[in-house]
Structures are given as structure tokens and as C-alpha cells.
Amino acid sequence: MTHPYPSTVKIVDVGPRDGLQNESMPVPIPIKLKLIESLADAGITHIESASFVSPKWVPQMADSAEVMKRIFRKPGVTYSALVPNLKGLESAIESGTTEIAVFGAASEAFSQKNINCSIAESLKRFEPVMEQALVQGIKVRGYVSCVSGCPYQGETQVETVTHVAKTLFNMGCYEISLGDTIGTGTPLKTQHMLEHLIQQIPVSALAVHFHDTYGQALANIFAALQMGISVIDSSVAGLGGCPYAQGASGNVATEDVLYMLRGMGIHTGIDLEKIVAIGHEITSFLGCGIRSRAGKALYNGDSP
Numbered sequence: 001m002t003h004p005y006p007s008t009v010k011i012v013d014v015g016p017r018d019g020l021q022n023e024s025m026p027v028p029i030p031i032k033l034k035l036i037e038s039l040a041d042a043g044i045t046h047i048e049s050a051s052f053v054s055p056k057w058v059p060q061m062a063d064s065a066e067v068m069k070r071i072f073r074k075p076g077v078t079y080s081a082l083v084p085n086l087k088g089l090e091s092a093i094e095s096g097t098t099e100i101a102v103f104g105a106a107s108e109a110f111s112q113k114n115i116n117c118s119i120a121e122s123l124k125r126f127e128p129v130m131e132q133a134l135v136q137g138i139k140v141r142g143y144v145s146c147v148s149g150c151p152y153q154g155e156t157q158v159e160t161v162t163h164v165a166k167t168l169f170n171m172g173c174y175e176i177s178l179g180d181t182i183g184t185g186t187p188l189k190t191q192h193m194l195e196h197l198i199q200q201i202p203v204s205a206l207a208v209h210f211h212d213t214y215g216q217a218l219a220n221i222f223a224a225l226q227m228g229i230s231v232i233d234s235s236v237a238g239l240g241g242c243p244y245a246q247g248a249s250g251n252v253a254t255e256d257v258l259y260m261l262r263g264m265g266i267h268t269g270i271d272l273e274k275i276v277a278i279g280h281e282i283t284s285f286l287g288c289g290i291r292s293r294a295g296k297a298l299y300n301g302d303s304p
Contacts, residue, residue, distance in 0.1 A: 003203075003228035008267045010046060012177070012207065012233045013039050013254055015282070017048040017082060019239025021060045022250065025286055032067050035282050039236060040074040042274035044254075048101065048233075050081040052088030068095035080141065084115070089129050093136060100133055101177075102126045103143040104168060106161040107150035110181070114145070119160070123167050130171045142173030143209070147193060148185030158196045166200045175205055177233055180220065183213025183250075187223035194227040207231035210252050212238070217252035218260055225266075232257055237279030238291030253292030255279055273298065 016036050020027050036049050049071065050064035064081060071079055080099040083089050092100055104122050105111040111119050133140050147161045165176045178193070185193075190208075197206060208224045208231070210217040221232055235251035258272045276298045283290050290296050 003226065005225050005264060005266060006228065006230035008230065008269075009225075009261055010231045011044060011254060011257065011268055011270060012046040012048060012231065013044045013236055014048040014209070014233050014251060015039070015236040015239045015254070017051050017061070019235040019237075019251060021051060021058050022240045023060065023286055023288070027060065027286075029063055029066055029070065031282075031285060032063075033070055033072075035236075035278065036067075036079065037072055037074075038274075038278045038281075040077045042278060043268070043270035044275075045076060045269070046078045046080065048082070049079045050097075052081055052083050052091045065091050065095040068092070068097050078139075083129060083133075085125065086128055086132065089132055089138075093138070097138070099139040099141065100129075101141040101143055102129060102168070102173070103145060104164050105145040105150075106156050106164050107146040107153055109152035110146045110150045113152060119164060123164070123171075126168075126171065130173075134172050140173050142168035142171075142176045143179055144168070144176060145179045145181045147178045148180045148189060149182050151182050158193050161193060162196050162200055165197055165206075169201050169205060175207055175231065176201060177207040177209045177231075179209040179233075180211055180217075183211035183216060185210065185220050186216055187219045190220045190223045191227055194224060194229065198227065203228040204230070207233060209233035211250050212252045213250070218256060221252070221257060222260070225264075236275060237283045237295055239282065239286075253279070253290075253295060255292040255295035255298070259294035259298075 039047050050067050051061040055062035078099050081092050081097045083092050083100040111122055144164050146156050210220045234254040234257045236254045238253035240250040255275055276295050279290050279295045280299050
């Protein structure tokens with residue numbers, strides 16, 4: 001059963017974290033700070049800015065503490081960071097982080113390959129992190145990876161997605177972001193998954209995080225909007241490739257999402273033209289080219 005489209009949508013831009021962490025070129029702190037602060041100036045109110053995972057695994061995020069300390073924080077903007085364990089939480093707190101994200105998976109194989117433990121063990125690991133964060137007044141967002149499919153075990157069961165999402169929600173995550181990590185989701189499959197989840201978790205506590213590996217991200221987002229979802233993760237300029245498909249697109253581009261939402265009359269409070277300029281600037285630095293179709297068209301002067 002579909003719902004009326006939301007009148008307002010919150011965009012969570014994950015470019016400074018999920019986007020940059022996949023880039024091989026080291027990005028210096030001043031460039032990261034400019035990217036984050038420019039996104040806030042363009043109207044993005046939630047920016048995933050850093051990750052307190054081991055620098056051995058994600059070298060690009062080794063300077064996260066410094067980045068979080070030095071951000072010029074705009075009132076009304078959330079600057080969040082990914083945290084895998086208590087050590088990461090301590091670093092996040094020390095650097096002034098007010099919201100963290102924890103990440104689980106809806107695939108046993110992915111959980112084992114990605115964080116070397118089962119789904120149940122990963123959720124157990126988050127308990128002390130959640131407790132400590134909530135005591136400190138830090139909000140916690142939960143990620144569920146591989147909600148549509150897994151690179152190692154194929155199709156994901158909707159019952160597993162629901163179990164992981166509900167567990168994170170019951171542990172105290174105020175919002176659960178559903179990640180289609182390999183981009184294999186399609187609109188009807190997305191709606192089927194959401195139908196199950198909405199019976200267990202309030203729709204206002206759900207967000208979607210689609211990858212565009214198979215060109216399905218906008219179609220899936222449209223399907224999620226029909227189900228009443230009003231929080232969308234995206235990445236400026238489509239930063240962040242898919243590590244499982246050579247040369248394939250990863251994160252859906254913020255510009256493409258904004259262009260579609262503007263055409264639907266859905267309010268975001270974000271200046272699309274400013275986002276296009278930011279996307280051009282960061283991809284020029286990286287030398288990787290804009291991965292956003294709307295970003296390319298608007299930057300080249302085409303008028304919609």
C-alpha cells in the first residue's frame with residue numbers, strides 16, 4: 001500500500017565519509033573541511049563527515065579526529081561520524097562529535113567478510129557503544145548493509161533485514177538507514193521490503209541508502225517515497241564507487257536526487273546549483289569527473 005509523497009525530505013550527504021573513503025587519492029584536511037562546510041552552506045542539514053574505524057583498514061579516514069575538531073559548525077547542521085567500537089566512540093567524543101552511526105549487515109557472509117563476526121555478534125558488540133553514547137547524549141543512527149543482495153550469498157531475506165533493523169531500533173538508534181550495498185534492488189522489491197519494515201518500525205525512523213550500480217537508485221528512491229520514506233542518503237557528485245563491481249557506480253548522486261525531488265515539488269531546503277558547483281570542485285581535485293547526470297547537465301549550462 002502506497003502513501004502520499006512526503007512534502008519535505010531530509011538529505012543525508014555521505015560524500016565526505018562514504019564517498020571519500022573509497023577514493024585512492026589522499027584528500028588533505030583543508031579540502032575535507034571545505035567540502036563539509038560548503039555542503040552545509042548549500043543547505044544540507046545532515047553531513048556524514050568522518051569515520052573512526054582503524055586507519056589500517058581505511059587510510060583516507062585516519063585524520064577524522066582532526067577533521068571533526070576543526071569543522072566550522074553551522075547551527076542546525078548535524079555532523080556525524082561512523083563508529084565501530086568503544087575506542088572509536090571515545091575518539092568521536094573527544095573530537096566533539098554529537099551524532100554517531102553504527103553499522104550492521106543483513107547478510108551473514110557480508111558480516112563475516114566485512115567485520116569478521118556473525119550478525120548476532122556484531123549487534124552484541126554495539127550494545128556498550130550504544131549505552132555509552134546515549135549516556136553521553138550522543139544520538140545514534142543505525143546502518144543495515146546488503147538489504148537487497150549480498151556479493152557473497154546473493155539475495156537477502158526480508159526477514160533478516162527486518163530483524164537487524166528492528167534490533168538496532170530497539171537498542172536506541174533513532175533512525176535506521178537501509179543500504180543497498182551492491183545496488184541490485186529494484187522498485188517492487190524495495191516496496192516489498194518496506195512493507196515488512198513499516199509493520200515493525202515507524203516509517204519516520206527509516207531512511208534509504210541506494211547504490212546506482214545497476215542504474216536503479218532513483219527508481220528505488222521513487223518507490224521508497226511512495227511508501228512514505230522521507231530521509232534519503234546520497235553523495236555529492238556520486239562520490240564513492242562500488243567496491244564489488246569494477247567501474248560501476250556507487251552512491252547515488254545528491255544532484256540527481258535533488259533534481260528529481262525538485263521536479264516532484266518536494267521541499268529539501270537545499271540549493272541544487274550550489275551542490276552542482278561543489279560536486280565539480282571536489283571531482284576536479286580528485287581528477288575523477290562528476291558521476292552525477294544532473295550535475296553534468298547543469299554544470300554544462302543546460303537548463304531543465
